[in-house]
Amino acid sequence: MTTENTEAMITCPYCGSKFKKKVPSKGKHINCKCVFCHTVFGINTSDDCCVYCAYSDVKCPNSQKK
Template identity: 40%
Template structure:
């Protein structure tokens, strides 16, 4: 059984600001407001959520090998 990491550090592609947040375990987060510049981040094409696109840790469902929000 693997340990699921519930926190991820998002790096804003616009300003480089980093913020560590707790990820939701039961839903995808499709939008994220950068705490540095206010940019609204959305997942990159092919990613299920902002944590999979901009975080240093993928979301919990992906860590478990499941489809995110599927």
């Protein structure tokens, strides 16, 4: 599959702003920087797969496969 241009709408847990970020087709992204308040937020690695699964409206390619 070549769906590499998926964009996720991430919601910042600190300021509540929403911003788009491209979902990478590979790798595990455990943190993300808010483009508005510049806070770097991470995930709870025991519960969440990655920042996309935890904070956005789309799931990362890893969990979409299931």
